[in-house]
Each structure stands twice: as structure tokens, then as C-alpha cells.
Amino acid sequence: MLLPFALTACGPTGDSLTDISVAPSAPAIFNYAVNGSKNKKLTFEIDNPGASANLTLLQGEQVLIDNLNIPRNGTQTLNALVHFQALGETRLQLRTINSPVTIKSLEIEDVPHVAVPQFKDISVRAGLDKVNSLKYGGPSVADIDQDGDYDFILNNHNAETSKIYWNNGDGTVTKHKDDLSRWFMQDLHGTALGDYDNDGDLDMLLSRGGGNGTNPSVSYFYRNNDSNFVRYTGDVGIERGGRGRGARYIDMDLDGDLDLLLVNETGLANQTPQHLFYENNGQGGFTYKSVAGIQDVRSSRTLVTDLDGDNIEDIVMYGPLSIWQGNGDFTYTNISDSIPDAIRELSSVMAITDIDIDNDGDLDLYLARGKEFEHGKGETPSVDFDPIARNFSLKTRGYKGVDEFSFTASGPLKWHNYQFLGQNGFRGKAHPIFLGKDKTVNDVPAEGTLEFDKTMAQGWPDDISANGVYLGHIGNNKWRGALVRNGDIFWSYFFTLSGVEEAETHFEPENRNIQDILLENKEGQFVDVTSQWNIPLGGNALGVTTGDFNNDGQQDLFVYRWGLVEKRISDLMLLNTGNGAFETVTMHGASDLGGSGFGDMGQAFDFDLDGNLDILSGSEYGQWYLYNNQPIGDNHYALVNVGYSPQDNVDAIGAQVTIETPLATYVKRVGSAGEVFSQSLLNIVHFGLGSEQKIKRIHVRWRNGETATFVDKQADNMFDTDKLDATALAINTQGLAPRSGDEVQLTATLAPLNAQQDVSWQSSHPSVANISKTGLLQVVGKAGESTTITATTNKGKISDTAQITVSQWYEKPLEAIQLSAAKPNLIAGDELTLSATFTPENPDNDQLKWISSAPQIATVDTKGNLHALTAGSVTVTAKAEANPSIQGSIDFDVQADVKPFIKIDNLAQFINQPVHAGDTFEVHVSYHAGPGHTVIAADEGGLRVWLRHFKYRWFPIEDRIETDKSVLYTVSGNSTATLSTQGLVPSDELPEGQFYSLEVSFTNSNGKTFEDAIEEFILIE
Structure with missing residues (x-):
């Protein structure tokens, strides 16, 4: 209903209402003129005659305040912020659930300086x-x-x-x-x-x-x-x-x-x-x-x-x-x-x-x-009833007991929002819904629904002792309901019943x-x-x-x-x-x-x-x-990406980050943003800076005491401890004596160790030697000519120079060769290119002759491209074309391309000659972890052989396990395990649905688990 209340002035920035009655079935509706700021603070003084309630404010269909908790009986004060989309006249509606309330006063005031995120x-x-x-x-x-x-x-x-x-x-x-x-x-x-x-x-x-x-x-x-x-x-x-x-x-x-x-x-x-x-x-x-x-x-x-x-x-x-x-x-x-x-x-x-x-x-x-979502022994059920939506919802603890309720419903009903999780032998079992005096059974699974009306549920049964839900129409649109549990059979249980016009519980609902x-x-x-x-x-x-x-x-x-x-x-x-x-x-x-x-x-x-x-x-x-x-408003931020410490390579966990601005200092620790059972590592640390756009200093301290600092920075950027501002720079020229025609890669050493490597290069006389953006020096001048090379970083604030003079021509023969490869062990079929490092760098003649010691195992072409063919060992040698006595070699082990496996070798024996219950028996296994991999312990401990007794697929009753640790970190081999069936009955004497299984398994260093099994392993008398 539309309330006759009018907003009254409450100071230069506020309005107020008094004595508003709100019931679950009777919302309060009133007009309000939104003036000034669109952000308002609403303060409610509420008298609640019930144990607890929730209060919601709507503007048409838009929710402005959702389910403010009214936690107790009596008078209490609540408040919340609201953001209106527009200024002007509007109609508001107050709703409550679980108890009527009286709003003794409602004050509305502007809060223009609080930015409400969306x-x-x-x-x-x-x-x-x-x-x-x-x-x-x-x-x-x-x-x-x-x-x-x-x-x-x-x-x-x-x-x-x-x-x-x-x-x-x-x-x-x-x-x-x-x-x-x-x-x-x-x-x-x-x-x-x-x-x-x-x-x-x-x-x-x-x-x-x-x-x-x-x-x-x-x-x-x-x-x-x-x-x-x-x-x-x-x-x-x-x-x-x-x-x-x-x-x-x-x-x-x-x-x-x-x-x-x-x-x-x-x-x-x-x-x-x-x-x-x-x-x-x-x-x-x-x-x-x-x-x-x-x-x-x-x-x-x-x-x-x-x-x-x-x-x-x-x-x-x-x-x-x-x-x-x-x-x-x-x-x-x-x-x-x-x-x-x-x-x-x-x-x-x-x-x-x-x-x-x-x-x-x-x-x-x-x-x-x-x-607690689960447990809560001794608590009564949680109940919500919305008479406008006609929804009655109940969540009970899963312990032994009976929860009874009554309700009114003149039309059809729908049982939904249904969840139950069994325990103590009830997992996977149905929990029947009995309708009417005759207890018509309906097995509704979790997440299932049931639609019914009073014609399907007439009367109330004489006996409600069995586990289940009982619902019965007892006349004049009146219903009874009961949840019966004869043991602690559920972790959780809840439902919603739609179509309910009135509801009453036969217990005091839990105040949540x-x-x-x-x-x-x-x-x-x-x-x-x-x-x-x-x-x-x-x-x-x-x-x-x-x-x-x-x-x-x-x-x-x-x-x-x-x-x-x-x-x-x-x-x-x-x-x-x-x-x-x-x-x-x-x-x-x-x-x-x-x-x-x-x-x-x-x-x-x-x-x-x-x-x-x-x-x-x-x-x-x-x-x-x-x-x-x-994004809202004009506030500013900074992100600080905390990497590893520059000297000892300590990770970011527990690091402290401090930001100083002209007006404030902010400190944060690298860790989680709240924890229950899991841990986060939020090392890209976020700071809100309000209106401030300038940062005086960012200081990072790792837990071992190492530090990193940025100074005089602009807000709204990310700052990376692996890209610090350089404080010093030195061009590396030791041993440098370039000749005309040489190409030399120049480098610079920056301080601190994790300074950003954004060096720019310049030559004063490109006609003597020009230099690329990456520092590649190309000498084009004559002997005796010079140029000055300048390296600059940190936006031009830090630089160093080095004079480069073109040397007289001298021979630069190849003196040593060192070969390297991306991986030392190969699998048949692999291809890779070998790398050669020369001493000195850039010799006059760097042409090589490549040789394989076993071409049937691996070949190598004139450019150092290696192709592994079959299992075995091979040595690849590179000889200097100008002087074959100068050479380098590298060894490889080539493994066969074998698909990983594990196999029960005596499987046929178990099929042809089943094991007698009570006997011991041996299981013979062969395995291969795959090329380049080995057997690891993982959580099995090695190669596992297990005899499993299942209640039904796949819920085990008992596992009898033998683990062979001797195979750890091997590539392939054989294993034998001895298992006992003492105390087990023959397969044909097992209760219906039960069976035995024999399984063997291991995990390799690539993280894959390999298995073989006799899914139904027969024991005979």
C-alpha cells in the first residue's frame, strides 16, 4: 500500500520518515524526491517484534538495498549506502521477510564524497x-x-x-x-x-x-x-x-x-x-x-x-x-x-x-x-517464508530428529531447490517423499523437483517413523509436513516449497x-x-x-x-x-x-x-x-610487481611494499587477501592513491632484508622490481680491438642488478663505426680512426661513453670450439640444431665440418642439424674447416620411442586358474616409464599392486597394497608382488554388487599415471 507519510526536512542535506509499518505480506510504499547527491546514506531505527528479519528497499524492480540483517528482537539501528541512477521524484518500496517490523525513523542524507564501486x-x-x-x-x-x-x-x-x-x-x-x-x-x-x-x-x-x-x-x-x-x-x-x-x-x-x-x-x-x-x-x-x-x-x-x-x-x-x-x-x-x-x-x-x-x-x-554450513548439532532448522513469492524454504541439520511444520496452500505446489548429501551409509540413497495418508512414495533426487496438489496427498498417515519427508492435506487447504531422520544421515539438507500462502513451524527457527x-x-x-x-x-x-x-x-x-x-x-x-x-x-x-x-x-x-x-x-x-x-571517478592507483630479490633470488612471499606520496604513506604485505583453507600469492600489489598523481618513493623489502626503490614516479602505472631505474651504467670494452669490417655486440653493465635493460646506443662518427639499437657495432672506418659510443638509460638520466678506435689488421684464427644442445638425451625421431661457441668471438673463419660417430644412430648435416634415428650412444664432433685439429664434441644418449606402459604379465594365469580364497598369490609386472622419464614415488610410493574389495563401483571397502620402491627412478624393468587373500570370501559368496579388482600402477616423471587391471578378479572356494 502507498503510505501517507511525507518526507520531512532533517537538516540541509537530509530527509526523514517516521513510524512505518512493514510486514512480509504488506510492503510499505512511499514517494521520495532525490535531490543533491545521487549517493545517499539511509539510517533506519527499527523495532522488531520477532527473533530476526531482513529488510529490502526497492525502486520499482531495482533493488537498492538487499536484505539488511535485523539480527535480534527489539529496537536497533541499521544503515546502508544507496546509489540512485537519477535525480527527481521516485517511488520506493520497503519489504521485510520472516517478521513484521516498525521503522520508527528513516533518515536519508547525502554522501557525495564516497565513490560506490560497480x-x-x-x-x-x-x-x-x-x-x-x-x-x-x-x-x-x-x-x-x-x-x-x-x-x-x-x-x-x-x-x-x-x-x-x-x-x-x-x-x-x-x-x-x-x-x-x-x-x-x-x-x-x-x-x-x-x-x-x-x-x-x-x-x-x-x-x-x-x-x-x-x-x-x-x-x-x-x-x-x-x-x-x-x-x-x-x-x-x-x-x-x-x-x-x-x-x-x-x-x-x-x-x-x-x-x-x-x-x-x-x-x-x-x-x-x-x-x-x-x-x-x-x-x-x-x-x-x-x-x-x-x-x-x-x-x-x-x-x-x-x-x-x-x-x-x-x-x-x-x-x-x-x-x-x-x-x-x-x-x-x-x-x-x-x-x-x-x-x-x-x-x-x-x-x-x-x-x-x-x-x-x-x-x-x-x-x-x-x-557452519554443515554440522551445527543441536541447532533448529533455518527457515525463510516469503508470502509474496509464496515460497517456504527450510534447511535442517542432518542429525537424528523430526522437523514438523504446517502451511496453507489452495493451489498446486512445487518441491524444488532440493539438495541433500548423505552420510553414514546414506550417500547415494534416495530419501523418499511420502504424500498423503497412504504415503505414496516419490523418490526425488537431489536437484530434482516434485509437483503435486491436494488431490494427490489427502490425509495424514498414522505412522511417520520411517526416514523421509511426509506431506499431507488435512482439509480446508491446510497441510502438515514432517522431515524424519532416524540417524545422523545427512551432511546437508534443504528445499523450497512453492505455492505456500501461510506457514508455521512447530519449532523456533534458528536465528542465523x-x-x-x-x-x-x-x-x-x-x-x-x-x-x-x-x-x-x-x-x-x-x-x-x-x-x-x-x-x-x-x-x-x-x-x-x-x-x-x-x-x-x-x-x-x-x-x-x-x-x-x-x-x-x-x-x-x-x-x-x-x-x-x-x-x-x-x-x-x-x-x-x-x-x-x-x-x-x-x-x-x-x-x-x-x-x-x-572504473568510476578520478581516483588514481599504483601497481607494484614484486619479483625475486636481486641478489639471493628470494621469492615475494612476505615482502613489504611501502608507497610514499606527498600526503600519505601506504604499507602492504605480499600474501593473500583473506584466508580460510587456501593461500594466494598476490605479488602484483595494488594501491589506491585517491586524488594524488605523484609518488615520491616506492620501497620494497624482501623477507631477507634486500630492498628495491623507485623515486619520483607518476601514478596510474605498474612498477616492476625486475625493471628498476638504473643508478649506474658502464660499457664493457675490455679486450675490445675491432678491425675494419668486424661486427661486435657491445654490452653494458647496469646497477642495481635488476635494473631495467632499456639501454639506447649512439655513435658520434657513424662513418667510423655505426651501432644498432641493440648495441651491435659495425666497424666501417680505417685503422686509426675513432668514434665515441654513448650508452644511455633511465630516460637519459644515466649514461656512459667509450672511445672505439679501429685497429690495424691482424689475424683472428679460431682457437677453440664448444658445442651445446637444448637437451642431452634424445628420443628416436627427435631433431635439434646444435650450437657452437667460438674462442675468440667472430674468428676470421668460423666454417665447421660436422661428423657423427654413429650415423646409424644419429645423423648431422653441414649446418649442425641433428636427427636421432634409433636407440644408442653417439658423439657429434665439429672441426674447424681452416684447422681440423681445432674441434669440439658432444655426447648423446638416444632412447627408443617406447610408449609408457605397465602390464600384468601373468594375467592369463589368473583367468585360467583363479586364486582360492585364503591363499597367497604372486603378481608379475613389467613396466616402462617412457623415454626420458623414470618411475617416481608421487603419492603411491613406487610401483603399486593392489587387491581391492568394492562395495559397488567404485566405492572400496578394503585395499590390500604392496608397493615396490626398488623401481623408483628407473626407466623400465620387472617387479613381483605377493598378496594374501586371507579373510576374504569367494567371489560368488559376496553380497550383491560387491566384487574384487586387481590393479597395478605407477606414475612417471612427466606426471602421468599408468595402470593395468583385472576389473573383476575372481576368488574361488
């Missing part, structure tokens, strides 16, 4: 797979291939595989050729990226679940070999398992290389240590290390940060919350007393980000809190609101400033990320809200005003409003390197979204 969904255009999936605590974002832009891993949980996407640099991505799941429903968790072997690309740690605590799993370690990820888990020394949740690369002993922390959930038997620490041994592997105190913390979520600014990384463990100060020697000190007692005792911390809220140079903490916390770092002590900084009341957050979304120089927050049972609601963008407060924006474009799923976690980063932070977000049970930040 985002656009580019997921499809960019090339992301659009598929619904379970998530696992956000993506990992990093420049995995070190080509100067951000790639990412999308971490899914089980049914949908986790995936790597490569940034193409043109606004699109390409999915990696291999999925990260090795089989369907593999239990994958968080990922971490870091360069453990210092080879210039990022290696990956992929955490694995531990069978709900019953089967501890070893996390996968993947070495990045030129963007081919090879599973080197056992080869690098990672052998201990757990209930894996996440991993972190940290330099825990400050020796310059990256160590590993594997974060686990508490085991069912409270095994210790809970968390696993591995020291990088500097030889391509890790050594397990016990770290007292922190290794037994009963938390499974982690944030790596530097809270005391000592350039030694600290660890925040949470769920429950504790802080561990890094000492730089593989020990940690518990400094949790720096947190207020009341905060330390809080439960339900789901995500944390570090953020410098006040630009004072130290890191504060934002704690996103919410009800729980308060986020903002902690300010004040000289090492954390102070709760949640209320002071205007953090929104209530909510149910599963994630948080951070960045300067409007480039005003202040760090903002993006909070992922779980939302309604029926549909996705907007996530919250908290814009930092720079005046000690955040302002809340719900309509920013970076949410799948009304879509499927629930808010989970994401990362803020500059995907397209345009100076505006984009957002990569995941929705639990929904999709992945890449949101592009649409």
Missing part, C-alpha cells in the same frame, strides 16, 4: 566453467607461470573437480589441460602456491580430506615443470597424513626458501600432532619437523600475516582463535593474550583477513563469523545472525572496534576479502553472506571512509542476486591489471563468478 559479471566472457558445485573456502590466486598476470585455482569439494585457469592477458582464461580431481567425488580441500625450489614458477600443495577422520590422507604436492604439474609428494618427502584442510608456504627459519605448514582438522581420536610442519632442505625436498605448541592447536583455519611488523610471518589459527608469533627459527610463541578474552572465546569464526584500516602501517584483523568482529592493532594489542567502525549488525558470513575497491587510498572489505535458504542474496561491501568508519553497500554488482547457492569465499585482485580491483567469488552449491570492477 562490478560486472564477466565469468562467461572470461571462460570460466559455469556449473554448480560445493566449494572449499575460496580460490588460490597467483601468477603461477610468472608471466606477469594472475592465474587462479578454483577449489571445489568433490563432485565437481578443482581446476586451474591460466590468464591469457586479454580478459580471458584457459582451463588447464588436467583436472585436479583424480577420480569422481575425490575429497579435495584447500590449495597453496609458492616457489619451493626457486626455479621461477609456482608449485602447488593440494590438501585432501581424511575420510571424515577414518582414513587420514597425505596431501598432494605438485612440482610445476613448465606449467605441467607433476605429483612429487613422496619424492619431496611428504609422507604424513591427516584430515587435510589447507596448506601454507612460509619461510619459517628465514633461510630464504619456503617451508610448509599442512593444516588439519582434529582427528576422531585427537591424534597429535594435528598440524604437520616440513622444513625445506634446500635439495629439492622437505624434512618433517616437530614444532611444539602450535602443532597441536585444535583449529583448522589459518591466516598467515605479520602482525608485529618484524618481517617474520605470524600465524593466526582460528576455530577456536589463537595468534602465534613467528620467531624466525621454526618456533612460535603463543601471543593470544593480545586478543580480548571475550573475543578469544567466541565461536564460529569462519574467515579472517588482515587489513590496515587506518593506514598506520600495522595490520588489523576482520573476523567474519557465521553458522552472528556478529562479525573488527580488531584494531594498537601497539601489539587488539582492541574491539566493531561498533565504533560501523560494522553491520548480525549477518551470517562465511568469507571475507579486502582491497581498495574505489582507489580512494583506504582499505575496504567484502563480506560473503550465507544468505537465504531459497536464494543468493548480495554480499556486503564495506567502504572505508577514512574517517574511522565503514559504510555498507549491498548493490555493487559483485553478487549473483537471486541465484542458486550461498555466499562462500573469494579473493580481491586486479585480474586485468587496469588498476581497479576485481573479485573472484564462489557460491556454495552455486557457481564461480569473476566480477570486473568498472
Whole structure:
């Protein structure tokens, strides 16, 4: 209905309304004249008679404020920012859900100086797979291939595989050729990226679940070999398992290389240590290390940060919350007393980000809190009822119990938005929906629908003791419903029932609101400033990320809200005003409003390197979204690409970047933008600079103390530590005595070591010697003539000169030859060109005669092109044409082009003479890893032979495994394993659907796994 309320003046920049009644079935509609700024702050004083509610503001069909949380009973004050598209008269509508409310006052005021960012969904255009999936605590974002832009891993949980996407640099991505799941429903968790072997690309740690605590799993370690990820888990020394949740690369002993922390959930038997620490041994592997105190913390979520600014990384463990100060020697000190007692005792911390809220140079903490998506034993169901849309939605915990409700529906009904995930023997089983007194059975699968009406569901059954959903029409359009579970049979369960006109639950629905916390770092002590900084009341957050979304120089927050049972609601963008407060924006474009799923976690980063932070977000049970930040306003930015340190080649993790402008100083640390189970490496560091266009100084400090500096720079550019401004330049002329007709490549040495190599060259007398842009000197003058060569860099600020005099003619015979090739080992069929290096450079006669010692194995032509023909060894020699005694040689091993394989050699024996149950038997295997490759441990440990007992395809009951480690790092050979069938019954005595399988497998150094199997291995009596 249209309210008779009129806006009344409330000062020079504001308006107000009072005493507005809003009910779920009766929105409040009123007229409003938009004057002054299009950006408004709305402040509501609300009286809520219910337990909780949500408030939405619309302008026609456009949502201006989406589902502000009204978290509790009684009077409370809420506020949010709104951006109107146009000035002038408009009609607004207020809606509520789950409880009627009275808006005691509504004040509207101008906020012209806050730039409200707007985002656009580019997921499809960019090339992301659009598929619904379970998530696992956000993506990992990093420049995995070190080509100067951000790639990412999308971490899914089980049914949908986790995936790597490569940034193409043109606004699109390409999915990696291999999925990260090795089989369907593999239990994958968080990922971490870091360069453990210092080879210039990022290696990956992929955490694995531990069978709900019953089967501890070893996390996968993947070495990045030129963007081919090879599973080197056992080869690098990672052998201990757990209930894996996440991993972190940290330099825990400050020796310059990256160590590993594997974060686990508490085991069912409270095994210790809970968390696993591995020291990088500097030889391509890790050594397990016990770290007292922190290794037994009963938390499974982690944030790596530097809270005391000592350039030694600290660890925040949470769920429950504790802080561990890094000492730089593989020990940690518990400094949790720096947190207020009341905060330390809080439960339900789901995500944390570090953020410098006040630009004072130290890191504060934002704690996103919410009800766990799974678990929550003892909680009543979450319920939403929208009488306008006629949708009744319910999400119950999957534990033993009965949830009853009543509703009114005069027309047809639709059961949809249906998801359930079984456990404790109920995975893959139907959960029947019984209609009416006769309990007509409907087996509706997850994601399925059921349409019905009262004629199909008359009456209420006498017995509702069996597992299932019961729905019955009891007369006069009145219905009853019950969800019955006779055990803890579901991880999660929810649905929406459409066509419902009125609804009532026979329980008090769960109040999903729980308060986020903002902690300010004040000289090492954390102070709760949640209320002071205007953090929104209530909510149910599963994630948080951070960045300067409007480039005003202040760090903002993006909070992922779980939302309604029926549909996705907007996530919250908290814009930092720079005046000690955040302002809340719900309509920013970076949410799948009304879509499927629930808010989970994401990362803020500059995907397209345009100076505006984009957002990569995941929705639990929904999709992945890449949101592009649409430029607004005139604010400026700087990007600092932190590479490896110039002397010791230390990677960027933990580096500190400081930017000084005429008016402010900004400090950021290279790491993640918030962490739950995964770790990012955001080394292209983004700074918003507000109105400032000049940068006085950029200072980068790596964790080993090395530094790099830029001075007097213009904003709105990227600055690369591999392209520093040169401070000194010297032309290299030692031993230079050019003759007329010579061509000589000149070089210059620049300081610092990682200075940008943008040298320009000039000759004062080109008639004596001219020089190209790349420094190639061509001597054309006569003996005794001279020219001055000038080399210049850093936009002409740094230069050096060298006088070049043409020498009298002298002979320059070839004295030595050194041969090289791109690879020492060849496969039959390979072709490559050999390279020859001469001493001295540019001899008078560099013609060579090429000779193969075994032309039947490999031939070489007159230009040094080698063609490998067959397996064997060969030596290629190059002799100087002018003096054959001057020669160089290179040796090659040519391997046969054999396709990798593994084979059960006595397979026919098992078919013709089946094994008796209770006996032992031998399996004979032959294998070949392929030319140029060897057998590696991966996570199998070597060549594996396993007898598998399956409940049904492919859910194993038991595996009996023998692993041959003697074949490690060999190319080919044979192996024998002995297996026992003691305790197994003959195949024909197995329950229906069960069977045995015999499998053999190994992984080669190219990361490929090869298998052979008898899929149904018969045991006889």
C-alpha cells in the first residue's frame, strides 16, 4: 500500500520518515524526491517484534538495498549506502521477510564524497566453467607461470573437480589441460602456491580430506615443470597424513626458501600432532619437523600475516582463535593474550583477513563469523517464508530428529531447490517423499523437483517413523509436513516449497545472525572496534576479502553472506571512509542476486591489471563468478610487481611494499587477501592513491632484508622490481680491438642488478663505426680512426661513453670450439640444431665440418642439424674447416620411442586358474616409464599392486597394497608382488554388487599415471 507519510526536512542535506509499518505480506510504499547527491546514506531505527528479519528497499524492480540483517528482537539501528541512477521524484518500496517490523525513523542524507564501486559479471566472457558445485573456502590466486598476470585455482569439494585457469592477458582464461580431481567425488580441500625450489614458477600443495577422520590422507604436492604439474609428494618427502584442510608456504627459519605448514582438522581420536610442519632442505625436498605448541592447536583455519611488523610471518589459527608469533627459527610463541578474552572465546569464526584500516602501517584483523554450513548439532532448522513469492524454504541439520511444520496452500505446489548429501551409509540413497495418508512414495533426487496438489496427498498417515519427508492435506487447504531422520544421515539438507500462502513451524527457527568482529592493532594489542567502525549488525558470513575497491587510498572489505535458504542474496561491501568508519553497500554488482547457492569465499585482485580491483567469488552449491570492477571517478592507483630479490633470488612471499606520496604513506604485505583453507600469492600489489598523481618513493623489502626503490614516479602505472631505474651504467670494452669490417655486440653493465635493460646506443662518427639499437657495432672506418659510443638509460638520466678506435689488421684464427644442445638425451625421431661457441668471438673463419660417430644412430648435416634415428650412444664432433685439429664434441644418449606402459604379465594365469580364497598369490609386472622419464614415488610410493574389495563401483571397502620402491627412478624393468587373500570370501559368496579388482600402477616423471587391471578378479572356494 502507498503510505501517507511525507518526507520531512532533517537538516540541509537530509530527509526523514517516521513510524512505518512493514510486514512480509504488506510492503510499505512511499514517494521520495532525490535531490543533491545521487549517493545517499539511509539510517533506519527499527523495532522488531520477532527473533530476526531482513529488510529490502526497492525502486520499482531495482533493488537498492538487499536484505539488511535485523539480527535480534527489539529496537536497533541499521544503515546502508544507496546509489540512485537519477535525480527527481521516485517511488520506493520497503519489504521485510520472516517478521513484521516498525521503522520508527528513516533518515536519508547525502554522501557525495564516497565513490560506490560497480562490478560486472564477466565469468562467461572470461571462460570460466559455469556449473554448480560445493566449494572449499575460496580460490588460490597467483601468477603461477610468472608471466606477469594472475592465474587462479578454483577449489571445489568433490563432485565437481578443482581446476586451474591460466590468464591469457586479454580478459580471458584457459582451463588447464588436467583436472585436479583424480577420480569422481575425490575429497579435495584447500590449495597453496609458492616457489619451493626457486626455479621461477609456482608449485602447488593440494590438501585432501581424511575420510571424515577414518582414513587420514597425505596431501598432494605438485612440482610445476613448465606449467605441467607433476605429483612429487613422496619424492619431496611428504609422507604424513591427516584430515587435510589447507596448506601454507612460509619461510619459517628465514633461510630464504619456503617451508610448509599442512593444516588439519582434529582427528576422531585427537591424534597429535594435528598440524604437520616440513622444513625445506634446500635439495629439492622437505624434512618433517616437530614444532611444539602450535602443532597441536585444535583449529583448522589459518591466516598467515605479520602482525608485529618484524618481517617474520605470524600465524593466526582460528576455530577456536589463537595468534602465534613467528620467531624466525621454526618456533612460535603463543601471543593470544593480545586478543580480548571475550573475543578469544567466541565461536564460529569462519574467515579472517588482515587489513590496515587506518593506514598506520600495522595490520588489523576482520573476523567474519557465521553458522557452519554443515554440522551445527543441536541447532533448529533455518527457515525463510516469503508470502509474496509464496515460497517456504527450510534447511535442517542432518542429525537424528523430526522437523514438523504446517502451511496453507489452495493451489498446486512445487518441491524444488532440493539438495541433500548423505552420510553414514546414506550417500547415494534416495530419501523418499511420502504424500498423503497412504504415503505414496516419490523418490526425488537431489536437484530434482516434485509437483503435486491436494488431490494427490489427502490425509495424514498414522505412522511417520520411517526416514523421509511426509506431506499431507488435512482439509480446508491446510497441510502438515514432517522431515524424519532416524540417524545422523545427512551432511546437508534443504528445499523450497512453492505455492505456500501461510506457514508455521512447530519449532523456533534458528536465528542465523552472528556478529562479525573488527580488531584494531594498537601497539601489539587488539582492541574491539566493531561498533565504533560501523560494522553491520548480525549477518551470517562465511568469507571475507579486502582491497581498495574505489582507489580512494583506504582499505575496504567484502563480506560473503550465507544468505537465504531459497536464494543468493548480495554480499556486503564495506567502504572505508577514512574517517574511522565503514559504510555498507549491498548493490555493487559483485553478487549473483537471486541465484542458486550461498555466499562462500573469494579473493580481491586486479585480474586485468587496469588498476581497479576485481573479485573472484564462489557460491556454495552455486557457481564461480569473476566480477570486473568498472572504473568510476578520478581516483588514481599504483601497481607494484614484486619479483625475486636481486641478489639471493628470494621469492615475494612476505615482502613489504611501502608507497610514499606527498600526503600519505601506504604499507602492504605480499600474501593473500583473506584466508580460510587456501593461500594466494598476490605479488602484483595494488594501491589506491585517491586524488594524488605523484609518488615520491616506492620501497620494497624482501623477507631477507634486500630492498628495491623507485623515486619520483607518476601514478596510474605498474612498477616492476625486475625493471628498476638504473643508478649506474658502464660499457664493457675490455679486450675490445675491432678491425675494419668486424661486427661486435657491445654490452653494458647496469646497477642495481635488476635494473631495467632499456639501454639506447649512439655513435658520434657513424662513418667510423655505426651501432644498432641493440648495441651491435659495425666497424666501417680505417685503422686509426675513432668514434665515441654513448650508452644511455633511465630516460637519459644515466649514461656512459667509450672511445672505439679501429685497429690495424691482424689475424683472428679460431682457437677453440664448444658445442651445446637444448637437451642431452634424445628420443628416436627427435631433431635439434646444435650450437657452437667460438674462442675468440667472430674468428676470421668460423666454417665447421660436422661428423657423427654413429650415423646409424644419429645423423648431422653441414649446418649442425641433428636427427636421432634409433636407440644408442653417439658423439657429434665439429672441426674447424681452416684447422681440423681445432674441434669440439658432444655426447648423446638416444632412447627408443617406447610408449609408457605397465602390464600384468601373468594375467592369463589368473583367468585360467583363479586364486582360492585364503591363499597367497604372486603378481608379475613389467613396466616402462617412457623415454626420458623414470618411475617416481608421487603419492603411491613406487610401483603399486593392489587387491581391492568394492562395495559397488567404485566405492572400496578394503585395499590390500604392496608397493615396490626398488623401481623408483628407473626407466623400465620387472617387479613381483605377493598378496594374501586371507579373510576374504569367494567371489560368488559376496553380497550383491560387491566384487574384487586387481590393479597395478605407477606414475612417471612427466606426471602421468599408468595402470593395468583385472576389473573383476575372481576368488574361488
